[in-house]
Amino acid sequence: MKTIKEKIAIVKEVLKVEANELTTLKRELKETQRCGKYAGNLQCDLSGKRYRWRHKFIAYCILKGREIDEIEKRCHEDNQLNLQLVEQYKRDIVGDDNA
Numbered sequence: 154m155k156t157i158k159e160k161i162a163i164v165k166e167v168l169k170v171e172a173n174e175l176t177t178l179k180r181e182l183k184e185t186q187r188c189g190k191y192a193g194n195l196q197c198d199l200s201g202k203r204y205r206w207r208h209k210f211i212a213y214c215i216l217k218g219r220e221i222d223e224i225e226k227r228c229h230e231d232n233q234l235n236l237q238l239v240e241q242y243k244r245d246i247v248g249d250d251n252a
Contacts, residue, residue, distance in 0.1 A: 212242035
């Protein structure tokens with residue numbers, strides 16, 4: 154059975170891969186728009202992936218001991234966290250309901 158530290162390390166690697174995917178998707182979106190093609194599906198995909206990545210990253214940081222205020226210093230009022238989603242990701246990382 155893996156320790157919490159080992160699970161957090163795995164999540165860190167997953168977050169890195171997902172961040173690279175977001176960067177690639179953003180480039181693809183810009184290129185599509187530059188060519189004058191419809192990019193609505195890419196925009197929707199990018200938006201959803203960014204949203205999920207942000208919440209996974211915050212769950213990861215909280216498990217490492219950081220406070221939400223440290224992570225979200227300059228968060229716009231209209232872009233507040235979904236704390237239920239953060240808690241769900243914390244439970245997924247730890248593997249039980251004690252997150």
